[in-house]
Amino acid sequence: MEEWGGKSYFKLEFVSNPKTLVKNWKEKGGKVVHLTMYGLNLTEKVSELAQINVPLLVIVGSEKVEGWYYYNADYNIAVSNQPHSEVSALAIFLDRIYKGEELNISFSDARLLIIPKERGKEVVRRE
C-alpha cells in the first residue's frame, strides 16, 4: 500500500476470534456472505446481493471452514459448485458486485502508477 496506494480503501487486521467479528457485524446491522462451493450459485443470487445496502462482510475459507459459519452467514454463495481457488472466488464475487468498475480504480495516494502499454512495462513514480 506504501507504493501502490489504497490506504483509505483497505485496512488489514488479524483477529483472534473471527466468530465474535461475525456476531458483532450482524448486531450492528451488517450482512454476512460466506463463499463456499456448497452454497447457492452466485448467478442466481447476484441481483439480490447487489441490492444489499448495509456493510457486507465476505468470508472466504479453505477446506476446513466450521459448520458454524454456514449457519451464521446470511448467505452461503457458490462461485460455481466446483472446487476452485478461494482468491478467485472472492475476485469473481467482487467483480459482479462492483459490475466490473473495480478494474478502473486508481488510488490517489499511489506512488507508483502503471501506464498501460501494448508491449513492455512503463511505470511512473510520483513523489
Add this chain to the structure above:
Amino acid sequence: MEEWGGKSYFKLEFVSNPKTLVKNWKEKGGKVVHLTMYGLNLTEKVSELAQINVPLLVIVGSEKVEGWYYYNADYNIAVSNQPHSEVSALAIFLDRIYKGEELNISFSDARLLIIPKERGKEVVRRE
C-alpha cells in the same frame, strides 16, 4: 479430476520449454494472450478478445516474466493496472470471455456432485 470430473475439458502438462510452446501455438494459427498488470486494460479489449475464433493460449506468470513473452504475445492484457493475484486475473479473464457461463458447467464424468444449499453441505456420489 478423478472425483470432480472434467477429464475431457482439462489436460495438465509440464513443458520444459515454454517459449517453444508459444512459437508452435502461433505457427499453428493460434493466438497468445499474456495477462500482466502492465498491459492494456481488459475492459477496453474484451470485445475484441471475445471475437477471437482460433485456439487461445493464456499466459499467467509471477513477477519474473521475461520480456520475451511481452513481445511475442499477441495481446498483453491487464486485469486492472494494479498488483493482483495471477489466479484471480485468470479467473476474471475467463469469466469475461465465457460471459459467466463457466459457473454453470457440470462435468458428465464427475463422481461427486454438489447439491447447492442455503446452509450446510450436500454431496452426492455417483458410481
